Amino acid sequence: EGQLTSALTKHQITVDKLTQELFESKEKVSCLEISYRTLKSERDMLYEGERRARQQYEDIIREQRSRNILLTNLQTIQNNLERNEYETKQRLTTQIEGLEKENTLLK
Numbered sequence: 001e002g003q004l005t006s007a008l009t010k011h012q013i014t015v016d017k018l019t020q021e022l023f024e025s026k027e028k029v030s031c032l033e034i035s036y037r038t039l040k041s042e043r044d045m046l047y048e049g050e051r052r053a054r055q056q057y058e059d060i061i062r063e064q065r066s067r068n069i070l071l072t073n074l075q076t077i078q079n080n081l082e083r084n085e086y087e088t089k090q091r092l093t094t095q096i097e098g099l100e101k102e103n104t105l106l107k
Helices: 002-106
Strands: none
Touching: none
């Protein structure tokens, strides 16, 4: 009976030890599950941030292209206005010279 009690005590100690290890393992699993959910949430937020950043970048590129087209169009308008001004001055200068000659002849 002494051996049986000794064996039973050893088995009980082993069972207690395994029960404690199981409890600790469950706690670790619980902590890991929380860490997993937290990391997954952070990953999702990073993906969303990256998606928004890409969208903003594309918007900026589109806006820059539009500004470049607008600037080119404005430059073309300015060039046309300057050319028209030059041509008008030339035409008016020629008309003035012709009128001055005609005026001189009429005197």
